[in-house]
Every structure is written in structure tokens, then in C-alpha cells.
Amino acid sequence: MPRPASPPKTRAATNGxxxxxxxxxxxxxxxxxLILSQFAGSSxxxxxxxxxxxxxxxxxxxxxxLKTLTRYGYLVRDETGTRYQLGPGxxxxxxxxxxxxxxxxxxxxxxxxxxxxxxETVSLAVRTGRTVVTIxxxxxxxxxxxxxxxxxxxxxxxxxxxxxxxxxxPDEEIDAYIAAGPxxxxxxxxxxxxxxxxxxxxxxxxxxxxxxxxxxxxxxTGAAFPILASDGTPHGSITIAGPESRLPxxxxxxxxxxxxxxxxxxxxxxxxxxxxxxxxxxxxx
Amino acid sequence: MSAVAxxxxxQVFDVLALxxxxxxxxxxxxxxxxxxxxxxxxxxxxxxxxxxxxVTRDMTGTKYQLGLGAQELxxxxxxxxxxxxxxxxxxxxxxxxxxxxxxxxxxVGFYRVRLASAEGTSDVHAAPRLGQTxxxxxxxxGRAILAFDDExxxxxxxxxxxxxxxxxxxxxxxxxxxxxxxxxxVETYEDGRANIAVPLCGSDGRAFASIAxxxxxxxxGERVQRARLARLRETVEELQALVRKQPELATDPFAHIPPExxxxxxxxx
Numbered sequence: 001m002p003r004p005a006s007p008p009k010t011r012a013a014t015n016g017x018x019x020x021x022x023x024x025x026x027x028x029x030x031x032x033x034l035i036l037s038q039f040a041g042s043s044x045x046x047x048x049x050x051x052x053x054x055x056x057x058x059x060x061x062x063x064x065x066l067k068t069l070t071r072y073g074y075l076v077r078d079e080t081g082t083r084y085q086l087g088p089g090x091x092x093x094x095x096x097x098x099x100x101x102x103x104x105x106x107x108x109x110x111x112x113x114x115x116x117x118x119x120e121t122v123s124l125a126v127r128t129g130r131t132v133v134t135i136x137x138x139x140x141x142x143x144x145x146x147x148x149x150x151x152x153x154x155x156x157x158x159x160x161x162x163x164x165x166x167x168x169x170p171d172e173e174i175d176a177y178i179a180a181g182p183x184x185x186x187x188x189x190x191x192x193x194x195x196x197x198x199x200x201x202x203x204x205x206x207x208x209x210x211x212x213x214x215x216x217x218x219x220x221t222g223a224a225f226p227i228l229a230s231d232g233t234p235h236g237s238i239t240i241a242g243p244e245s246r247l248p249x250x251x252x253x254x255x256x257x258x259x260x261x262x263x264x265x266x267x268x269x270x271x272x273x274x275x276x277x278x279x280x281x282x283x284x285x
Numbered sequence: 286m287s288a289v290a291x292x293x294x295x296q297v298f299d300v301l302a303l304x305x306x307x308x309x310x311x312x313x314x315x316x317x318x319x320x321x322x323x324x325x326x327x328x329x330x331x332x333x334x335x336x337x338x339x340v341t342r343d344m345t346g347t348k349y350q351l352g353l354g355a356q357e358l359x360x361x362x363x364x365x366x367x368x369x370x371x372x373x374x375x376x377x378x379x380x381x382x383x384x385x386x387x388x389x390x391x392x393v394g395f396y397r398v399r400l401a402s403a404e405g406t407s408d409v410h411a412a413p414r415l416g417q418t419x420x421x422x423x424x425x426x427g428r429a430i431l432a433f434d435d436e437x438x439x440x441x442x443x444x445x446x447x448x449x450x451x452x453x454x455x456x457x458x459x460x461x462x463x464x465x466x467x468x469x470x471v472e473t474y475e476d477g478r479a480n481i482a483v484p485l486c487g488s489d490g491r492a493f494a495s496i497a498x499x500x501x502x503x504x505x506g507e508r509v510q511r512a513r514l515a516r517l518r519e520t521v522e523e524l525q526a527l528v529r530k531q532p533e534l535a536t537d538p539f540a541h542i543p544p545e546x547x548x549x550x551x552x553x554x
């Protein structure tokens with residue numbers, strides 16, 4: 001069966017001999033990898049001049065790297081013949097298949113980072129129909145800490161973990177959720193009026209996170225961040241929560257940049273995967 | 286470009302290929318042994334790959350596995366098939382209705398690639414991985430495509446037999462005739478798995494993808510199989526109607542390259 005031409009093997013040239021070109025070679029290789037990474041973005045093809053401009057490398061460097069990457073099948077020329085697109089070689093990188101998204105496992109290290117940065121309780125929640133349920137979490141390290149509300153179902157309009165998921169649903173779904181009701185009230189600050197809920201949704205969308213407002217548990221503070229899928233709909237949310245005495249608004253504000261960064265890092269991972277639609281299993285006939 | 290100037294890049298891609306092919310994270314010593322390079326070279330190559338995000342260390346901090354940067358590239362390639370995202374709701378409905386795992390199979394040259402899947406809702410279900418490739422003739426999803434594209438079929442048989450007819454090409458040709466006649470691939474395996482695959486055809490009647498229902502356990506007899514096939518055909522109809530309205534959904538990102546130049550570069554697992 002035909003196989004792609006093997007790139008020339010040159011191991012013997014360096015085998016066991018200290019390589020004086022190491023440093024230069026290393027840099028050249030790093031450049032090749034950096035150029036390849038550009039193709040993971042949303043645009044299907046890239047041209048030489050464009051890459052040269054964006055990466056600040058000479059056209060000659062880009063040419064050489066593209067030639068190497070094409071030789072390995074990582075890139076191919078696109079239908080214009082002058083630009084390049086990802087080639088079948090990158091499927092080698094998923095040779096054993098790409099892992100399906102296992103949210104608790106993928107989110108684990110990020111929950112831990114958020115807990116380390118804040119010393120407060122962090123939790124992971126996913127949507128189930130009209131509610132959101134906590135499926136993983138780490139308790140804060142202080143003598144007083146919020147409970148990880150494992151298995152607690154909270155409606156989509158109450159609590160930051162819920163509201164941040166609600167805000168990232170399509171508008172029609174939000175309308176349907178509000179119209180179907182009931183919009184239960186838990187505390188004096190629970191939002192139960194459609195206008196209030198929509199105002200909060202716009203705020204969450206603009207700021208990228210939902211803030212605790214004691215709307216499910218009185219006096220609770222914290223912030224929740226969306227965990228999004230490739231189409232921008234939510235896989236779930238990650239929430240940091242603390243007692244008001246330890247996590248006043250000023251402290252939360254100071255922590256926010258770092259928390260947003262951790263959430264962004266997690267999303268880089270989860271946005272590789274499409275959202276799993278909510279399906280109620282049917283009894284087998 | 287001289288061969289020597291390439292050595293560093295070659296080493297990096299050799300290490301990357303080895304790590305992608307490994308079931309488990311690999312240590313530096315093992316990498317060096319396998320590739321017959323000094324440990325210091327393996328260290329240097331791994332440092333380059335780690336810095337660029339192509340490999341990461343496992344929990345022990347001493348062994349290496351494929352990193353997010355490398356996986357992103359494979360995912361990016363799958364996204365170039367517009368059908369991948371669009372078909373997701375259909376696949377999930379079919380998985381819920383049948384209880385079994387549903388896979389959207391696309392084509393890269395002579396290979397079928399798993400573009401998208403929806404896990405079955407049964408407790409025991411097939412768990413195929415996205416991005417996996419296999420020769421078209423070796424899988425039910427691939428044969429469903431081959432049987433409904435005459436030009437591709439002829440080219441594939443030539444490629445498979447190295448230009449000559451052999452026992453293997455004749456057997457495959459017979460199997461494809463049967464698929465063409467039945468309109469679907471139905472296969473059961475000794476371990477109880479059962480696959481059904483139906484092609485997705487464009488307005489020109491040629492298959493550009495296929496949908497397979499991959500059942501994990503004994504398929505529950507012919508009646509269940511027939512019901513499953515009927516439900517699968519509904520899903521195929523639904524997607525074909527969508528493609529008739531938006532032909533660009535059937536776009537093959539590699540249409541401009543002859544299939545024989547598009548081998549994904551490795552033997553199927």
C-alpha cells in the first residue's frame with residue numbers, strides 16, 4: 001500500500017556526538033512548531049506574507065518551515081495553490097483518537113488552581129433541564145468555609161453558578177425558560193421578574209462572569225465563570241464561593257483578573273468539544 | 286535545505302509521532318532508547334515540544350503525553366468539515382432513540398475519519414474516539430461511502446490492489462455491490478457488536494459522508510436492527526435535506542487533492 005515519502009533520516013549524523021548546532025536548531029524547530037500552531041485557529045488557510053507579518057519572521061523562514069510541515073503532511077496547499085491549510089498529518093496527533101470530554105477530570109486542575117489562589121470553596125456545576133447541579137468541588141481551606149453543594153439542584157435563575165449558565169444559552173431558550181416558570185424566590189435578592197433577569201443576563205454576558213448576590217443562599221459571596229463548548233453554549237460553570245467575612249467585594253475584585261485567567265485557560269480546553277445536548281433517556285421497548 | 290539542517294526538526298516530529306502513538310505517557314529514557322538518540326537529545330527535544338504546548342507531563346511530572354496544542358490541531362482539522370457541528374443535534378437524537386452510539390464518518394482521501402459522535406444512552410455502549418482514521422474499505426462507515434461513489438470506488442480498488450485485481454479487491458468489490466443493493470451496511474461481529482451504516486449523499490447522488498450506529502452488545506435480533514435502520518434512515522434524510530438547502534455543508538476540505546496523495550501518513554491501528 002502506498003505510503004507517504006519518509007522524510008530523510010539523519011539520526012546517524014548526530015547520534016552520540018555533541019551537537020554544536022543544538023541551540024540554533026532548537027530555535028528553528030520552535031519556529032516551525034509556532035507556525036504550525038497558527039493553523040489551529042479559526043481561519044482555514046494562511047499565506048506566507050500574512051504569517052511573516054503576524055509572527056515577525058522573514059518570508060524565507062516561513063517558506064522553509066512551510067516546506068518542512070508540508071513534507072510531513074501536517075500542512076497541504078489549499079485550492080488556490082498559494083496558501084496553506086491543515087493536512088491529514090495532524091490526524092496522527094489524534095492517532096489513538098481524541099479523548100471525549102470528561103468535564104470533572106478536565107476541570108480538576110483548574111478547580112485546584114482557583115482554590116489555591118483564593119483559599120475558598122470552588123465547585124463545578126452542570127445543567128440538567130431547568131436546574132443546575134454541582135458535580136465536583138473542593139472545600140475552602142479556612143476554619144469557616146462554604147460547603148460544596150454536591151448534588152444540590154438550583155434553578156437556572158438563582159445562584160451565580162446557575163445564572164452564568166443561563167446567560168450563555170441561546171436567547172430563545174432563555175425566553176422559554178422564563179415563560180414556562182415558575183421562577184422560585186429563595187431570598188429577598190432572587191431575581192424573579194423577566195426584565196430583571198434579562199438585565200442580569202446582559203451584565204453577565206458583558207463581564208464574562210456572574211457575581212454572587214445572595215440570591216440563593218443569604219449572605220453568600222462569590223463569582224461564577226462559564227465553561228463553554230465549541231459553539232459557545234455552556235458545558236457548565238465553575239464557581240468560587242466564600243463566607244462574606246472572608247470574601248468581601250473588595251477582595252473578590254482583587255482576585256478577579258487571576259480567576260478570569262484560570263477560567264479562560266479551562267475554556268481553551270473545553271471549547272475543543274461540542275456541547276452535549278440534554279437528552280432524556282427513553283425506556284427501551 | 287541540507288539534510289543536516291533538518292535533523293533537529295525531524296527529531297522533534299519523530300518524538301511527537303511516538304508520543305501520539307503511545308497508549309501511556311512515555312519517559313525520557315524510553316524515548317531515547319526507542320529513537321536511538323542520546324538522553325540529552327531526548328531532553329532537549331521534549332523541552333522544545335513542551336515549551337510549544339505540544340506535549341505535557343503526566344501527574345508524576347516525569348513522563349510525557351500529548352499536549353493541548355497538538356490536540357487543538359487535530360480538532361481544528363475536524364472542524365474544517367462543516368457537517369461536524371451542524372449534525373450534532375441529529376446524532377444525539379438518534380443516539381437517544383436507539384440507545385446506541387452514533388458516529389458521523391467523513392472522508393480524507395482513502396480514509397474514513399470519525400468526525401463527530403453521540404454516545405449511546407444504554408449503560409453499555411460503544412465508545413469510539415473522534416479523529417480516528419481507518420482505510421475506507423476496512424470499516425462499515427467507510428464502505429457505506431465507497432459503495433455510493435463509483436469514481437472513488439474505482440480509484441480505491443486500484444490503490445488497494447496496486448493497480449491489479451487481487452483476491453482482496455475482488456472480495457471488497459463484491460461486498461460493495463451488496464451494500465449498493467441493500468442501501469446500507471449491516472454487520473455483526475463475533476463479540477456481539479453490530480454496526481449499521483448509511484451513506485449521506487449530495488444532490489449528485491454521490492456519498493460524501495456516512496452515519497453509523499455502532500451497537501456494543503448483541504443487537505437484540507432482527508426486529509430491533511430493522512427499527513434501528515429505519516430510525517437511522519430518517520436521520521440521514523433529515524441531514525440530506527439540510528445539505529440540499531445548504532450545499533456548502535458537504536464541503537470536502539481536501540477536494541482539490543487526489544486521494545492517493547492524502548494518506549494520513551500511518552497504518553491504521
